[in-house]
Amino acid sequence: MFFDSTMLLLVPVMIFAFWAQSRVKSTFAKFSKVQASSGMTGEDLAVRLLRDGGLGDVKVEHVAGELSDHYDPRSRVLRLSDSTHASRSVAALGVTAHEVGHAIQHKEAFASFQLRQSIVPVANIGSTLAFPLFLIGMFMGHGGKFLMDLGILMYVGAVAFTVVTLPVEFNASSRALALLSNRGYLVQSETDQARQVLRAAAMTYVAATAMAVVQLLRLLVLRGQRD
DSSP: OOOSGGGGGHHHHHHHHHHHHHHHHHHHHHHTTSBOTTOOOHHHHHHHHHHHTTOTTSEEEEOSSSSOOEEETTTTEEEEOTTTSSOOBHHHHHHHHHHHHHHHHHHHTOHHHHHHHHTHHHHHHHHHHHHHHHHHHHTSSTTHHHHHHHHHHHHHHHHHHHHHHHHHHHHHHHHHHHHHHHTTSSOHHHHHHHHHHHHHHHHHHHHHHHHHHHHHHHHHHHHHTTO
16 A cells, blocks of 8 residues: 555565465365365265255355355355366365365354454455555644554454454364365375365465554554654
């Protein structure tokens, strides 16, 4: 949004974020070439796991894109992307099981999942308005401090969302690996490969949190310069 010496704070996390994105893409691509011995597609697995978990009312839909898979708790729909929906790869099954993990979290009212859902509106408003308000406040006179403070306060909500997301995602991955291994959908070697995919994906969430925290630190430094 604006450039100054505090931008240097972002360099390390930007490098980390770039590495994390590259890592998840390369890891997913690698294990997308490994066909699971079960012969199941991502859609097959999703339907089976949801049924086994008493979530037969959750719909499974195909959504365009690569790694755009997600569980929508509002409509209770699990959406699988082009890269997982019809794929029989270890990578696809790992990602699919991860999304089913979120559906199970929803059913069980997993605390971190519930907390994350409760702050979604605050996070959306904060991520949209925080920087514009802060920037306007920077170029105003004494009265601009209020807008800068308001921008920071709103951004805290967005940061909180990224922090709460971490235990939600790590837990969903743990659930996924347990489901795949304990129910025999993947053999041990395949479970280890799926674990690599999910670990790489988890790093993107860690990077997002680091970026948000450093951005907040940057705003606080800029605000302190106005006092």
